[in-house]
Amino acid sequence: MVYKSNPWQRLPACCVLCGIALHGPLDLCAPCASELPLHQGGCPRCAMPLDGAGGAPCGQCQRQPPQFDACIAALRYEYPVRELIAHFKFRGDLAAGRVLALLLAQRIATLGPAYRAGITLVPVPLHRVRLAERGFNQSERVARVLARELALPMAPALAARARRTDDQKSLDAAARRRNLGTAFTAAPCRGRRFALVDDVITTGATLDALAAALRAAGAVQVEAWCLARSL
Ligand SMILES: [Zn+2]
Ligand SMILES: [Zn+2]
Structure with a gap:
Protein backbone atom coordinates (compact mmCIF):
# COMPACT_ATOMS: atom_id res chain seq x y z
CA MET A 1 0.00 0.00 0.00
CA VAL A 2 1.22 3.50 -0.84
CA TYR A 3 0.41 6.43 1.39
CA LYS A 4 0.54 9.38 -0.95
CA SER A 5 0.21 11.84 1.87
CA ASN A 6 2.06 10.99 5.00
CA PRO A 7 0.74 13.21 7.81
CA TRP A 8 4.14 13.19 9.51
CA GLN A 9 5.60 15.14 6.63
CA ARG A 10 3.47 18.15 7.51
CA LEU A 11 4.92 18.50 10.98
CA PRO A 12 7.72 21.05 11.51
CA ALA A 13 11.03 19.73 10.20
CA CYS A 14 12.47 16.86 12.16
CA CYS A 15 15.35 14.44 11.68
CA VAL A 16 14.24 11.55 9.43
CA LEU A 17 16.23 9.14 11.59
CA CYS A 18 15.80 10.15 15.24
CA GLY A 19 12.85 12.56 15.03
CA ILE A 20 14.51 15.46 16.87
CA ALA A 21 13.13 18.89 15.84
CA LEU A 22 15.34 20.78 13.40
CA HIS A 23 15.51 24.22 11.83
CA GLY A 24 18.02 23.80 8.99
CA PRO A 25 17.47 22.98 5.32
CA LEU A 26 18.30 19.27 5.82
CA ASP A 27 15.89 17.01 7.74
CA LEU A 28 18.79 15.21 9.36
CA CYS A 29 20.52 16.10 12.65
CA ALA A 30 24.31 16.36 12.84
CA PRO A 31 24.80 13.25 15.03
CA CYS A 32 22.69 11.09 12.68
CA ALA A 33 24.43 12.59 9.62
CA SER A 34 27.82 11.73 11.08
CA GLU A 35 26.83 8.07 11.34
CA LEU A 36 25.58 7.65 7.78
CA PRO A 37 27.68 5.25 5.67
CA LEU A 38 29.11 7.73 3.16
CA HIS A 39 30.55 6.06 0.09
CA GLN A 40 33.87 7.53 -1.02
CA GLY A 41 36.30 6.22 -3.58
CA GLY A 42 35.42 2.96 -5.28
CA CYS A 43 35.56 2.10 -8.96
CA PRO A 44 35.20 5.28 -11.07
CA ARG A 45 33.05 3.42 -13.60
CA CYS A 46 30.61 1.51 -11.37
CA ALA A 47 31.29 2.83 -7.81
CA MET A 48 31.95 -0.68 -6.50
CA PRO A 49 34.15 -0.39 -3.38
CA LEU A 50 37.79 -1.23 -4.08
CA ASP A 51 40.65 -2.29 -1.87
CA GLY A 52 43.15 0.53 -1.75
CA ALA A 53 43.14 3.79 -3.68
CA GLY A 54 44.44 4.34 -7.20
CA GLY A 55 41.44 5.39 -9.28
CA ALA A 56 41.66 2.48 -11.76
CA PRO A 57 38.43 0.71 -12.73
CA CYS A 58 37.54 -2.55 -10.96
CA GLY A 59 38.26 -5.90 -12.63
CA GLN A 60 34.68 -6.30 -13.79
CA CYS A 61 34.70 -2.88 -15.51
CA GLN A 62 38.08 -3.63 -17.10
CA ARG A 63 36.75 -6.90 -18.52
CA GLN A 64 33.36 -5.57 -19.57
CA PRO A 65 32.99 -1.77 -19.19
CA PRO A 66 29.45 -0.56 -18.56
CA GLN A 67 27.65 1.68 -21.04
CA PHE A 68 27.91 4.57 -18.58
CA ASP A 69 31.20 6.47 -18.29
CA ALA A 70 31.22 7.05 -14.55
CA CYS A 71 29.14 6.35 -11.48
CA ILE A 72 28.71 8.44 -8.35
CA ALA A 73 26.89 6.96 -5.35
CA ALA A 74 26.70 9.12 -2.23
CA LEU A 75 26.10 6.36 0.31
CA ARG A 76 26.51 2.65 0.89
CA TYR A 77 23.27 0.69 0.75
CA GLU A 78 23.28 -0.50 4.34
CA TYR A 79 21.66 0.47 7.64
CA PRO A 80 20.10 3.07 7.95
CA VAL A 81 20.23 4.12 4.28
CA ARG A 82 18.50 0.89 3.24
CA GLU A 83 15.63 1.63 5.61
CA LEU A 84 15.33 5.27 4.49
CA ILE A 85 15.17 4.20 0.84
CA ALA A 86 12.54 1.56 1.64
CA HIS A 87 10.41 4.15 3.44
CA PHE A 88 10.85 6.54 0.52
CA LYS A 89 9.97 4.02 -2.21
CA PHE A 90 7.38 1.82 -0.61
CA ARG A 91 5.75 4.04 2.01
CA GLY A 92 5.87 7.35 0.19
CA ASP A 93 8.13 8.98 2.79
CA LEU A 94 9.27 11.83 0.57
CA ALA A 95 11.18 13.53 3.40
CA ALA A 96 13.51 10.52 3.60
CA GLY A 97 14.05 10.64 -0.16
CA ARG A 98 14.69 14.35 -0.07
CA VAL A 99 17.38 14.03 2.62
CA LEU A 100 19.21 11.37 0.61
CA ALA A 101 18.88 13.40 -2.60
CA LEU A 102 20.31 16.47 -0.85
CA LEU A 103 23.30 14.39 0.29
CA LEU A 104 23.84 13.27 -3.31
CA ALA A 105 23.57 16.89 -4.51
CA GLN A 106 26.16 17.94 -1.90
CA ARG A 107 28.48 15.20 -3.09
CA ILE A 108 28.21 16.26 -6.74
CA ALA A 109 28.61 19.92 -5.76
CA THR A 110 31.98 19.11 -4.18
CA LEU A 111 33.23 18.13 -7.65
CA GLY A 112 32.82 21.75 -8.77
CA PRO A 113 30.60 23.46 -11.37
CA ALA A 114 32.80 22.42 -14.32
CA TYR A 115 32.12 18.76 -13.58
CA ARG A 116 28.39 19.09 -14.16
CA ALA A 117 28.40 21.79 -16.86
CA GLY A 118 26.30 20.80 -19.86
CA ILE A 119 24.73 17.79 -18.18
CA THR A 120 21.00 17.03 -18.39
CA LEU A 121 19.42 14.77 -15.75
CA HIS A 127 7.02 1.34 -16.37
CA ARG A 128 3.57 2.98 -16.35
CA VAL A 129 2.05 0.01 -14.52
CA ARG A 130 4.63 0.28 -11.74
CA LEU A 131 4.19 4.06 -11.71
CA ALA A 132 0.44 3.63 -11.24
CA GLU A 133 1.03 1.18 -8.38
CA ARG A 134 3.54 3.37 -6.54
CA GLY A 135 2.03 6.75 -7.35
CA PHE A 136 5.39 8.38 -8.05
CA ASN A 137 8.74 7.62 -9.65
CA GLN A 138 11.37 7.72 -6.91
CA SER A 139 14.17 8.46 -9.39
CA GLU A 140 12.26 11.46 -10.71
CA ARG A 141 11.85 12.80 -7.17
CA VAL A 142 15.60 12.50 -6.63
CA ALA A 143 16.32 14.13 -10.00
CA ARG A 144 14.06 17.07 -9.15
CA VAL A 145 16.07 17.78 -6.01
CA LEU A 146 19.34 17.52 -7.95
CA ALA A 147 17.99 19.79 -10.71
CA ARG A 148 17.07 22.48 -8.20
CA GLU A 149 20.17 22.22 -6.01
CA LEU A 150 22.68 21.99 -8.86
CA ALA A 151 20.82 24.20 -11.39
CA LEU A 152 20.72 21.43 -13.99
CA PRO A 153 18.05 20.78 -16.64
CA MET A 154 16.04 17.60 -16.45
CA ALA A 155 14.58 15.51 -19.30
CA PRO A 156 12.15 13.08 -17.64
CA ALA A 157 10.42 12.26 -20.94
CA LEU A 158 13.57 11.63 -23.01
CA ALA A 159 13.62 7.91 -22.25
CA ALA A 160 10.82 5.44 -21.61
CA ARG A 161 10.51 1.87 -20.50
CA ALA A 162 9.46 0.00 -23.61
CA ARG A 163 8.11 -2.97 -21.71
CA ARG A 164 7.64 -4.19 -18.23
CA THR A 165 10.65 -6.20 -17.11
CA ASP A 166 10.39 -9.17 -14.78
CA ASP A 167 11.21 -8.64 -11.17
CA GLN A 168 14.99 -8.19 -11.18
CA LYS A 169 15.59 -9.30 -7.62
CA SER A 170 15.51 -13.01 -8.39
CA LEU A 171 17.85 -12.78 -11.39
CA ASP A 172 21.64 -12.94 -11.57
CA ALA A 173 23.62 -10.28 -13.44
CA ALA A 174 23.61 -12.06 -16.81
CA ALA A 175 19.89 -12.75 -16.61
CA ARG A 176 19.23 -9.13 -15.63
CA ARG A 177 21.10 -7.96 -18.71
CA ARG A 178 19.08 -10.25 -20.96
CA ASN A 179 15.88 -9.17 -19.27
CA LEU A 180 16.75 -5.51 -19.81
CA GLY A 181 18.23 -5.74 -23.32
CA THR A 182 15.46 -3.85 -25.06
CA ALA A 183 13.79 -2.41 -21.99
CA PHE A 184 14.29 1.28 -22.83
CA THR A 185 13.73 3.60 -25.76
CA ALA A 186 15.18 7.11 -26.06
CA ALA A 187 14.38 10.13 -28.24
CA PRO A 188 17.15 11.45 -30.52
CA CYS A 189 19.78 13.30 -28.46
CA ARG A 190 22.83 13.63 -30.69
CA GLY A 191 25.89 15.14 -29.03
CA ARG A 192 24.26 15.61 -25.63
CA ARG A 193 25.58 14.71 -22.18
CA PHE A 194 23.50 13.10 -19.46
CA ALA A 195 23.50 11.90 -15.89
CA LEU A 196 21.09 9.05 -15.23
CA VAL A 197 19.50 9.31 -11.79
CA ASP A 198 18.53 6.26 -9.75
CA ASP A 199 17.99 5.35 -6.14
CA VAL A 200 20.24 2.30 -5.75
CA ILE A 201 22.84 0.78 -8.07
CA THR A 202 23.11 -2.98 -7.56
CA THR A 203 24.42 -4.88 -10.59
CA GLY A 204 24.16 -1.75 -12.73
CA ALA A 205 22.16 -3.66 -15.35
CA THR A 206 19.25 -1.20 -15.41
CA LEU A 207 21.55 1.82 -15.74
CA ASP A 208 23.58 -0.04 -18.33
CA ALA A 209 20.49 -0.70 -20.46
CA LEU A 210 19.29 2.90 -20.20
CA ALA A 211 22.77 4.23 -21.00
CA ALA A 212 22.90 1.95 -24.05
CA ALA A 213 19.56 3.35 -25.28
CA LEU A 214 20.80 6.94 -24.87
CA ARG A 215 24.07 6.17 -26.66
CA ALA A 216 22.15 4.57 -29.51
CA ALA A 217 20.11 7.80 -29.69
CA GLY A 218 23.31 9.88 -30.01
CA ALA A 219 24.43 10.76 -26.47
CA VAL A 220 28.20 11.37 -26.20
CA GLN A 221 28.50 11.07 -22.44
CA VAL A 222 26.35 9.25 -19.90
CA GLU A 223 27.02 9.11 -16.16
CA ALA A 224 25.08 7.41 -13.40
CA TRP A 225 24.27 9.35 -10.21
CA CYS A 226 22.72 7.26 -7.45
CA LEU A 227 21.73 7.68 -3.84
CA ALA A 228 23.42 4.47 -2.77
CA ARG A 229 25.71 1.64 -3.86
CA SER A 230 24.63 -1.89 -3.01
CA LEU A 231 27.52 -4.35 -2.58
ZN1 LIG B 1 18.84 12.55 14.10
ZN1 LIG C 1 33.73 -1.04 -11.73
Whole structure:
Protein backbone atom coordinates (compact mmCIF):
# COMPACT_ATOMS: atom_id res chain seq x y z
CA MET A 1 0.00 0.00 0.00
CA VAL A 2 1.22 3.50 -0.84
CA TYR A 3 0.41 6.43 1.39
CA LYS A 4 0.54 9.38 -0.95
CA SER A 5 0.21 11.84 1.87
CA ASN A 6 2.06 10.99 5.00
CA PRO A 7 0.74 13.21 7.81
CA TRP A 8 4.14 13.19 9.51
CA GLN A 9 5.60 15.14 6.63
CA ARG A 10 3.47 18.15 7.51
CA LEU A 11 4.92 18.50 10.98
CA PRO A 12 7.72 21.05 11.51
CA ALA A 13 11.03 19.73 10.20
CA CYS A 14 12.47 16.86 12.16
CA CYS A 15 15.35 14.44 11.68
CA VAL A 16 14.24 11.55 9.43
CA LEU A 17 16.23 9.14 11.59
CA CYS A 18 15.80 10.15 15.24
CA GLY A 19 12.85 12.56 15.03
CA ILE A 20 14.51 15.46 16.87
CA ALA A 21 13.13 18.89 15.84
CA LEU A 22 15.34 20.78 13.40
CA HIS A 23 15.51 24.22 11.83
CA GLY A 24 18.02 23.80 8.99
CA PRO A 25 17.47 22.98 5.32
CA LEU A 26 18.30 19.27 5.82
CA ASP A 27 15.89 17.01 7.74
CA LEU A 28 18.79 15.21 9.36
CA CYS A 29 20.52 16.10 12.65
CA ALA A 30 24.31 16.36 12.84
CA PRO A 31 24.80 13.25 15.03
CA CYS A 32 22.69 11.09 12.68
CA ALA A 33 24.43 12.59 9.62
CA SER A 34 27.82 11.73 11.08
CA GLU A 35 26.83 8.07 11.34
CA LEU A 36 25.58 7.65 7.78
CA PRO A 37 27.68 5.25 5.67
CA LEU A 38 29.11 7.73 3.16
CA HIS A 39 30.55 6.06 0.09
CA GLN A 40 33.87 7.53 -1.02
CA GLY A 41 36.30 6.22 -3.58
CA GLY A 42 35.42 2.96 -5.28
CA CYS A 43 35.56 2.10 -8.96
CA PRO A 44 35.20 5.28 -11.07
CA ARG A 45 33.05 3.42 -13.60
CA CYS A 46 30.61 1.51 -11.37
CA ALA A 47 31.29 2.83 -7.81
CA MET A 48 31.95 -0.68 -6.50
CA PRO A 49 34.15 -0.39 -3.38
CA LEU A 50 37.79 -1.23 -4.08
CA ASP A 51 40.65 -2.29 -1.87
CA GLY A 52 43.15 0.53 -1.75
CA ALA A 53 43.14 3.79 -3.68
CA GLY A 54 44.44 4.34 -7.20
CA GLY A 55 41.44 5.39 -9.28
CA ALA A 56 41.66 2.48 -11.76
CA PRO A 57 38.43 0.71 -12.73
CA CYS A 58 37.54 -2.55 -10.96
CA GLY A 59 38.26 -5.90 -12.63
CA GLN A 60 34.68 -6.30 -13.79
CA CYS A 61 34.70 -2.88 -15.51
CA GLN A 62 38.08 -3.63 -17.10
CA ARG A 63 36.75 -6.90 -18.52
CA GLN A 64 33.36 -5.57 -19.57
CA PRO A 65 32.99 -1.77 -19.19
CA PRO A 66 29.45 -0.56 -18.56
CA GLN A 67 27.65 1.68 -21.04
CA PHE A 68 27.91 4.57 -18.58
CA ASP A 69 31.20 6.47 -18.29
CA ALA A 70 31.22 7.05 -14.55
CA CYS A 71 29.14 6.35 -11.48
CA ILE A 72 28.71 8.44 -8.35
CA ALA A 73 26.89 6.96 -5.35
CA ALA A 74 26.70 9.12 -2.23
CA LEU A 75 26.10 6.36 0.31
CA ARG A 76 26.51 2.65 0.89
CA TYR A 77 23.27 0.69 0.75
CA GLU A 78 23.28 -0.50 4.34
CA TYR A 79 21.66 0.47 7.64
CA PRO A 80 20.10 3.07 7.95
CA VAL A 81 20.23 4.12 4.28
CA ARG A 82 18.50 0.89 3.24
CA GLU A 83 15.63 1.63 5.61
CA LEU A 84 15.33 5.27 4.49
CA ILE A 85 15.17 4.20 0.84
CA ALA A 86 12.54 1.56 1.64
CA HIS A 87 10.41 4.15 3.44
CA PHE A 88 10.85 6.54 0.52
CA LYS A 89 9.97 4.02 -2.21
CA PHE A 90 7.38 1.82 -0.61
CA ARG A 91 5.75 4.04 2.01
CA GLY A 92 5.87 7.35 0.19
CA ASP A 93 8.13 8.98 2.79
CA LEU A 94 9.27 11.83 0.57
CA ALA A 95 11.18 13.53 3.40
CA ALA A 96 13.51 10.52 3.60
CA GLY A 97 14.05 10.64 -0.16
CA ARG A 98 14.69 14.35 -0.07
CA VAL A 99 17.38 14.03 2.62
CA LEU A 100 19.21 11.37 0.61
CA ALA A 101 18.88 13.40 -2.60
CA LEU A 102 20.31 16.47 -0.85
CA LEU A 103 23.30 14.39 0.29
CA LEU A 104 23.84 13.27 -3.31
CA ALA A 105 23.57 16.89 -4.51
CA GLN A 106 26.16 17.94 -1.90
CA ARG A 107 28.48 15.20 -3.09
CA ILE A 108 28.21 16.26 -6.74
CA ALA A 109 28.61 19.92 -5.76
CA THR A 110 31.98 19.11 -4.18
CA LEU A 111 33.23 18.13 -7.65
CA GLY A 112 32.82 21.75 -8.77
CA PRO A 113 30.60 23.46 -11.37
CA ALA A 114 32.80 22.42 -14.32
CA TYR A 115 32.12 18.76 -13.58
CA ARG A 116 28.39 19.09 -14.16
CA ALA A 117 28.40 21.79 -16.86
CA GLY A 118 26.30 20.80 -19.86
CA ILE A 119 24.73 17.79 -18.18
CA THR A 120 21.00 17.03 -18.39
CA LEU A 121 19.42 14.77 -15.75
CA VAL A 122 17.48 11.70 -16.87
CA PRO A 123 15.63 9.86 -14.10
CA VAL A 124 15.39 6.11 -14.69
CA PRO A 125 11.83 5.69 -15.99
CA LEU A 126 9.36 3.41 -14.27
CA HIS A 127 7.02 1.34 -16.37
CA ARG A 128 3.57 2.98 -16.35
CA VAL A 129 2.05 0.01 -14.52
CA ARG A 130 4.63 0.28 -11.74
CA LEU A 131 4.19 4.06 -11.71
CA ALA A 132 0.44 3.63 -11.24
CA GLU A 133 1.03 1.18 -8.38
CA ARG A 134 3.54 3.37 -6.54
CA GLY A 135 2.03 6.75 -7.35
CA PHE A 136 5.39 8.38 -8.05
CA ASN A 137 8.74 7.62 -9.65
CA GLN A 138 11.37 7.72 -6.91
CA SER A 139 14.17 8.46 -9.39
CA GLU A 140 12.26 11.46 -10.71
CA ARG A 141 11.85 12.80 -7.17
CA VAL A 142 15.60 12.50 -6.63
CA ALA A 143 16.32 14.13 -10.00
CA ARG A 144 14.06 17.07 -9.15
CA VAL A 145 16.07 17.78 -6.01
CA LEU A 146 19.34 17.52 -7.95
CA ALA A 147 17.99 19.79 -10.71
CA ARG A 148 17.07 22.48 -8.20
CA GLU A 149 20.17 22.22 -6.01
CA LEU A 150 22.68 21.99 -8.86
CA ALA A 151 20.82 24.20 -11.39
CA LEU A 152 20.72 21.43 -13.99
CA PRO A 153 18.05 20.78 -16.64
CA MET A 154 16.04 17.60 -16.45
CA ALA A 155 14.58 15.51 -19.30
CA PRO A 156 12.15 13.08 -17.64
CA ALA A 157 10.42 12.26 -20.94
CA LEU A 158 13.57 11.63 -23.01
CA ALA A 159 13.62 7.91 -22.25
CA ALA A 160 10.82 5.44 -21.61
CA ARG A 161 10.51 1.87 -20.50
CA ALA A 162 9.46 0.00 -23.61
CA ARG A 163 8.11 -2.97 -21.71
CA ARG A 164 7.64 -4.19 -18.23
CA THR A 165 10.65 -6.20 -17.11
CA ASP A 166 10.39 -9.17 -14.78
CA ASP A 167 11.21 -8.64 -11.17
CA GLN A 168 14.99 -8.19 -11.18
CA LYS A 169 15.59 -9.30 -7.62
CA SER A 170 15.51 -13.01 -8.39
CA LEU A 171 17.85 -12.78 -11.39
CA ASP A 172 21.64 -12.94 -11.57
CA ALA A 173 23.62 -10.28 -13.44
CA ALA A 174 23.61 -12.06 -16.81
CA ALA A 175 19.89 -12.75 -16.61
CA ARG A 176 19.23 -9.13 -15.63
CA ARG A 177 21.10 -7.96 -18.71
CA ARG A 178 19.08 -10.25 -20.96
CA ASN A 179 15.88 -9.17 -19.27
CA LEU A 180 16.75 -5.51 -19.81
CA GLY A 181 18.23 -5.74 -23.32
CA THR A 182 15.46 -3.85 -25.06
CA ALA A 183 13.79 -2.41 -21.99
CA PHE A 184 14.29 1.28 -22.83
CA THR A 185 13.73 3.60 -25.76
CA ALA A 186 15.18 7.11 -26.06
CA ALA A 187 14.38 10.13 -28.24
CA PRO A 188 17.15 11.45 -30.52
CA CYS A 189 19.78 13.30 -28.46
CA ARG A 190 22.83 13.63 -30.69
CA GLY A 191 25.89 15.14 -29.03
CA ARG A 192 24.26 15.61 -25.63
CA ARG A 193 25.58 14.71 -22.18
CA PHE A 194 23.50 13.10 -19.46
CA ALA A 195 23.50 11.90 -15.89
CA LEU A 196 21.09 9.05 -15.23
CA VAL A 197 19.50 9.31 -11.79
CA ASP A 198 18.53 6.26 -9.75
CA ASP A 199 17.99 5.35 -6.14
CA VAL A 200 20.24 2.30 -5.75
CA ILE A 201 22.84 0.78 -8.07
CA THR A 202 23.11 -2.98 -7.56
CA THR A 203 24.42 -4.88 -10.59
CA GLY A 204 24.16 -1.75 -12.73
CA ALA A 205 22.16 -3.66 -15.35
CA THR A 206 19.25 -1.20 -15.41
CA LEU A 207 21.55 1.82 -15.74
CA ASP A 208 23.58 -0.04 -18.33
CA ALA A 209 20.49 -0.70 -20.46
CA LEU A 210 19.29 2.90 -20.20
CA ALA A 211 22.77 4.23 -21.00
CA ALA A 212 22.90 1.95 -24.05
CA ALA A 213 19.56 3.35 -25.28
CA LEU A 214 20.80 6.94 -24.87
CA ARG A 215 24.07 6.17 -26.66
CA ALA A 216 22.15 4.57 -29.51
CA ALA A 217 20.11 7.80 -29.69
CA GLY A 218 23.31 9.88 -30.01
CA ALA A 219 24.43 10.76 -26.47
CA VAL A 220 28.20 11.37 -26.20
CA GLN A 221 28.50 11.07 -22.44
CA VAL A 222 26.35 9.25 -19.90
CA GLU A 223 27.02 9.11 -16.16
CA ALA A 224 25.08 7.41 -13.40
CA TRP A 225 24.27 9.35 -10.21
CA CYS A 226 22.72 7.26 -7.45
CA LEU A 227 21.73 7.68 -3.84
CA ALA A 228 23.42 4.47 -2.77
CA ARG A 229 25.71 1.64 -3.86
CA SER A 230 24.63 -1.89 -3.01
CA LEU A 231 27.52 -4.35 -2.58
ZN1 LIG B 1 18.84 12.55 14.10
ZN1 LIG C 1 33.73 -1.04 -11.73
